Amino acid sequence: MPIGEYVSKQLLLNMDDYLEQAPLLNKSDLQMNALEAFKLNGGMYAMPSGFFLRVFIGDGDIIEKRKLGSLLPSYAVSVCDAGR
Incomplete structure (x- = not known):
């Protein structure tokens, strides 16, 4: 079942409040833009265990x-063009 169906049936917990209140969690240690990509209906119902960036470096x-x-890929070409 897609995650949206679990959320709509209130079978998953919105973890936003826990992220705000966690005493050992420092938001500055997190990549918030990566976490924002996992938000659904304004709430954090899933959290990535990690992520990676593909990098291409060339002349x-x-x-x-x-x-x-x-x-x-088109994003690599646009980055190459932006550096000029």
């Missing part, structure tokens, strides 16, 4: 010269 001029841009 934008060489990528353009060799016409390799079509091999890269």
